[in-house]
Amino acid sequence: MEVVNARGLSYQALNETVRSLLDNGHRELVLKGVNGQRYIGAGVQGQGRLEIFGVPGNNLAALMDGLEIEVFGNVQDGVGNTMNDGTVIIHGHATDIAGYSMRGGRIFIRGNVGYRVGIHMKAFRNKNPLIVIGGKAGDFFGEYMAGGTLVLLGLDLQPGEAIVGNFVATGMHGGEIFIRGQVDPYRLGKEVKAIKPTAADQQRLQDIVGDFARYFDLEAEKILARPFIKLIPYNKRPYGTMYAY
Amino acid sequence: MPTLSLMPPEFSVLRDENKCIKCLACARQCGFDAQKYDAEDDRLYTIDANCVNCQRCVSICPVGALTIYKNPPPMRPNAYWSEGHLRNIIKQAETGGVLLTGMGNDQPFPSYFxxxxxxxxxxxxxxxxxxxxxxxxxxxxxxxxxxxTLQEGQDEKxxxxxxxxxxxxxxxxxxxxxxxxxxxxxxxxxxxxxxxxxxxxxxxxxxxxxxxxxxxxxxxxxxxxxxxxxxxxxxxxxxxxxxxxxxxxxxxxxxxxxxxxxxxxxxxxxxxxxxxxxxxxxxxxxxxxxxxxxxxxxxxxxxxxxxxxxxxxxxxxxxxxxxxxxxxxxxxxxxxxxxxxxxxxxxxxxxxxxxxxxxxxxxxxxxxxxxxxxxxxxxxxxxxxxxxxxxxxxxxxxxxxxxxxxxxxxxxxxxxxxxxxxxxxxxxxxxxxxxxxxxxxxxxxxxxxxxxxxxxxxxxxxxxxxxxxxxxxxxxxxxxxxxxxxxxxxxxxxxxxxxxxxx
Missing domain, CATH: 3.20.20.70 (Aldolase class I)
Known part of the structure; x- marks a missing residue:
């Protein structure tokens, strides 16, 4: 295990250090004192594990293709932007557009997330991206979603606090969203409907929540005790009738 | 179209029957179903309303039997209400959709080139x-x-x-x-x-x-x-x-x-x-x-x-x-x-x-x-x-x-x-x-x-x-x-x- 002290390093120097260590066969890196450096893990392919202490900057794991990153702190905007494969585990909050256009891999966030999380996520062949959020989500959750899975757990909500903002899944035309508890219908985009998860969905949720609970040392049974709703799009061509041909 | 369209065809396809050898290339190649062949009557005919004047049939006709003409505007000439405006309004009245088009702007704005x-x-x-x-x-x-420059530390980008x-x-x-x-x-x-x-x-x-x-x-x-x-x-x-x-x-x-x-x-x-x-x-x-x-x-x-x-x-x-x-x-x-x-x-x-x-x-x-x-x-x-x-x-x-x-x-x-x-x-x-x-x-x-x-x-x-x-x-x-x-x-x-x- 190689320890990198990120304090005072520019993002360019830090990322170059990380990449050359990975290139030279180091498989486990610990980054200490990370303080807003952007693009950590961006475009990195192959196997390896990064532990990050501090707050990584925007676009953590963007275009990433295979690494496992565990962050002991919060992350900023765009974590997993256009990510192709790999795992990101965040022991804190994430802000806007987490998982933008993510095509594969998994992101687990213990806390809350900001706006437009999971926007334009897609699935392709054997790739089925997954984001699990422990807390609550902001507006436009799952906007334009074209594939993959979003799971919103709403743990630690205050009484009367909404689990998700407005305009949930507007423009959604693929994939599925699971939300623990209920969502006021007025918050949903007009392209989606809420249904009851099937038995197969329940089985998947058990696996997903099981992983989530293991990463964050929680009890899966307690989380699963509360029923989920499932959001799916009415069709995969939301704007098919908009034009005069 | 369920009802009769008010849109008259924009183009007419003229086939010179004296030249046509009924090779059917036009009917096969038309992408817009404007050229048709009736096997029973052994007759080629056109559906002018479908023609977009892409010139494919004209170009491949081996005997040069085809010509496409632009039809006159669907109303009396009007410098303000152009043919394009009328056609667009009719199309939208019939479909309720957003007008779509392809290629670049074809309007007569000035060209500085x-x-x-x-x-x-x-x-x-x-x-x-x-x-x-x-x-x-x-x-x-x-x-x-x-x-x-003579200063140190320049251009580190x-x-x-x-x-x-x-x-x-x-x-x-x-x-x-x-x-x-x-x-x-x-x-x-x-x-x-x-x-x-x-x-x-x-x-x-x-x-x-x-x-x-x-x-x-x-x-x-x-x-x-x-x-x-x-x-x-x-x-x-x-x-x-x-x-x-x-x-x-x-x-x-x-x-x-x-x-x-x-x-x-x-x-x-x-x-x-x-x-x-x-x-x-x-x-x-x-x-x-x-x-x-x-x-x-x-x-x-x-x-x-x-x-x-x-x-x-x-x-x-x-x-x-x-x-x-x-x-x-x-x-x-x-x-x-x-x-x-x-x-x-x-x-x-x-x-x-x-x-x-x-x-x-x-x-x-x-x-x-x-x-x-x-x-x-x-x-x-x-x-x-x-x-x-x-x-x-x-x-x-x-x-x-x-x-x-x-x-x-x-x-x-x-x-x-x-x-x-x-x-x-x-x-x-x-x-x-x-x-x-x-x-x-x-x-x-x-x-x-x-x-x-x-x-x-x-x-x-x-x-x-x-x-x-x-x-x-x-x-x-x-x-x-x-x-x-x-x-x-x-x-x-x-x-x-x-x-x-x-x-």
């Missing part, structure tokens, strides 16, 4: 004959170094490599999906053979065409279709597409029926689903955010790929371009309001944006004034019809240009503007294998190569006439331009004198 004239040498300095003397068209795209072009003409972004694999491959092959670049558009790069990736500008648009590290590292230049001249400010909807197995594999999305490109990149709401995506891409490719940012020519384009340069882009691509498209709402295509000539002049001027012109190359796109347009654009300040419509015309396009239907009879804007095989990529590449060869030679002739032996010496050299019939504001914006004024 047609009001600019070039200079030539007479007596006081010799003109050069490119047939016998060296003439340099090679152009390098990318960020140049800062001027050398990590630079991406420059990209050479053998001629300052590249093929515009046209995605696989909007055009056929055959058309896409023709562009890729021609770009490689000539030593210039083609642009993948936002639909990814088909796996079998990675052999041409060294001549590819690989695009990253808001939908991020087909974008992964392999794709980014394969291309020579990465382009962030913010806008397109034909549809500034709006996103795209590639309809599900065009997403067949091969298109789905390249875009990396499921078959049959709409490919929706959001109007903005939702990770870019500011110049600071743009900088972030520029450097995400540079980090992901280890600073080995120059990054271009493509925007539409809009009112504030000079300030936007300045922001793009400051955001760390190496190339700024500006697409004018004549730029083509596979599909755009008609109102947007015809009424949004500004002419590319004014945009080039404004951007080049602004970047020079701010002392950052060396940091970026300026590529212009949107309606280049001839080598003279290219020379004028470079004299106004562009480093290179993109041609899209001209390239498609070289491949057979007849500008019927029906790309959005996916029915293209010429095998260009369609995914129907029966039609796409009409376009042989080898022949297509040769036609494109010929076009570049012809234009490049013409550019050399024009340069030689001016007494210039390198395209570099023409760049931003507005003294070689004169305006005709332009008012003072226009002359000032273009930075040119009026014809008749001396230096």
């Amino acid at each position: 047609d009001r600019l004239l070039l200079n030539a040498s007479q007596v006081t300095n010799p003109s050069i004959d490119p047939l016998r003397e060296p003439m340099e068209l090679r152009t390098y795209l990318g960020s140049r170094t800062e001027p050398v 990590t630079r991406t490599p420059l990209v050479p072009l053998e001629t300052p003409i590249m093929f515009s972004a046209m995605s696989y999906g909007s055009i056929s694999h055959e058309a896409f491959e023709s562009l890729a092959r021609a770009a490689k053979e000539f030593g210039t670049m083609f642009n993948t558009g936002e639909g990814g790069l088909p796996e079998d065409l990675y052999q041409y990736a060294d001549h590819a500008v690989v695009q990253v648009a808001s939908g991020r279709f087909g974008v992964h590290t392999g794709y980014l590292n394969a291309g020579r230049i990465i382009e962030i597409k913010i806008g397109q001249g034909a549809k500034p400010g709006i996103g795209g909807h590639l309809p599900g029926e065009k997403i067949n197995a091969a298109v789905s594999a390249t875009r990396m999305i499921p078959e049959g689903t709409d490919a929706l490109s959001p109007a903005p990149h939702h990770d870019i709401y500011s110049i600071e955010d743009l900088k972030q995506l520029v450097f995400t891409l540079k980090e992901a490719t280890r600073y080995q790929k120059p990054v271009s940012v493509k925007v539409s020519a809009v009112h504030n384009v000079a300030a936007i371009a300045s922001g793009i340069a400051r955001a760390g882009a190496d190339i700024i691509t500006v697409d004018g309001f004549r730029g083509g498209t596979g599909a755009a709402p008609t109102m947007i295509r015809d009424h949004v944006g500004i002419p590319i000539e004014l945009a080039i002049a404004a951007v080049d001027q602004r970047l020079r004034e701010e002392g950052i012109r060396n940091q970026v190359s300026l590529v212009a796109a949107g309606g280049f019809r001839s080598s003279a347009d290219v020379v004028k654009a470079i004299a106004l300040g562009a480093d290179a240009v993109y041609i899209g419509t001209a390239a498609l015309i070289a491949l057979g396009c007849h500008l019927c503007q029906k790309c959005y239907t996916g029915k293209c009879s010429w095998g260009i804007a369609t995914q129907d294998p029966y039609k796409t095989r009409r376009l042989n990529p080898e022949i297509g590449a040769e036609r494109l190569y010929n076009l570049l060869r012809g234009w490049s030679h013409e550019i050399k002739e024009m340069l030689g006439g001016m007494g210039i032996n390198s395209i570099e010496s023409l760049r931003g050299n507005r003294l070689h331009l004169r305006g005709v019939g332009l008012n003072e504001v226009e002359l000032k914006l273009l930075g040119v004198k009026h014809a008749g004024e001396a230096i």
Whole structure:
């Protein structure tokens, strides 16, 4: 295990250090004192594990293709932007557009997330991206979603606090969203409907929540005790009738 | 159509029965079901309402028996209520939809290219004959170094490599999906053979065409279709597409029926689903955010790929371009309001944006004034019809240009503007294998190569006439331009004198 002290390093120097260590066969890196450096893990392919202490900057794991990153702190905007494969585990909050256009891999966030999380996520062949959020989500959750899975757990909500903002899944035309508890219908985009998860969905949720609970040392049974709703799009061509041909 | 349409046919197809040999080629090749054969009566007939005047049947008829006529307007002539307005209103009354169209703005707005004239040498300095003397068209795209100073610690910026072009003409972004694999491959092959670049558009790069990736500008648009590290590292230049001249400010909807197995594999999305490109990149709401995506891409490719940012020519384009340069882009691509498209709402295509000539002049001027012109190359796109347009654009300040419509015309396009239907009879804007095989990529590449060869030679002739032996010496050299019939504001914006004024 190689320890990198990120304090005072520019993002360019830090990322170059990380990449050359990975290139030279180091498989486990610990980054200490990370303080807003952007693009950590961006475009990195192959196997390896990064532990990050501090707050990584925007676009953590963007275009990433295979690494496992565990962050002991919060992350900023765009974590997993256009990510192709790999795992990101965040022991804190994430802000806007987490998982933008993510095509594969998994992101687990213990806390809350900001706006437009999971926007334009897609699935392709054997790739089925997954984001699990422990807390609550902001507006436009799952906007334009074209594939993959979003799971919103709403743990630690205050009484009367909404689990998700407005305009949930507007423009959604693929994939599925699971939300623990209920969502006021007025918050949903007009392209989606809420249904009851099937038995197969329940089985998947058990696996997903099981992983989530293991990463964050929680009890899966307690989380699963509360029923989920499932959001799916009415069709995969939301704007098919908009034009005069 | 459930009810009788009030729309009279726009075209009439006339078949000379004396010439027709009933080979049925017209009926087989018409992509729009306008040419029909009734086997029972052994009779060819036409459905005029379906004809889009794409000229496919006329071109392939072996005996020249077919002619297509434009019908008179559907009402008495009216200078205000044009035929186009009437047809649009009728179509919308019958469908309730947003009007769609293809290719570039076809409205009679003024063309500044047609009001600019070039200079030539007479007596006081010799003109050069490119047939016998060296003439340099090679152009390098990318960020140049800062001027050398005596201060220490200058120019520590990590630079991406420059990209050479053998001629300052590249093929515009046209995605696989909007055009056929055959058309896409023709562009890729021609770009490689000539030593210039083609642009993948936002639909990814088909796996079998990675052999041409060294001549590819690989695009990253808001939908991020087909974008992964392999794709980014394969291309020579990465382009962030913010806008397109034909549809500034709006996103795209590639309809599900065009997403067949091969298109789905390249875009990396499921078959049959709409490919929706959001109007903005939702990770870019500011110049600071743009900088972030520029450097995400540079980090992901280890600073080995120059990054271009493509925007539409809009009112504030000079300030936007300045922001793009400051955001760390190496190339700024500006697409004018004549730029083509596979599909755009008609109102947007015809009424949004500004002419590319004014945009080039404004951007080049602004970047020079701010002392950052060396940091970026300026590529212009949107309606280049001839080598003279290219020379004028470079004299106004562009480093290179993109041609899209001209390239498609070289491949057979007849500008019927029906790309959005996916029915293209010429095998260009369609995914129907029966039609796409009409376009042989080898022949297509040769036609494109010929076009570049012809234009490049013409550019050399024009340069030689001016007494210039390198395209570099023409760049931003507005003294070689004169305006005709332009008012003072226009002359000032273009930075040119009026014809008749001396230096």
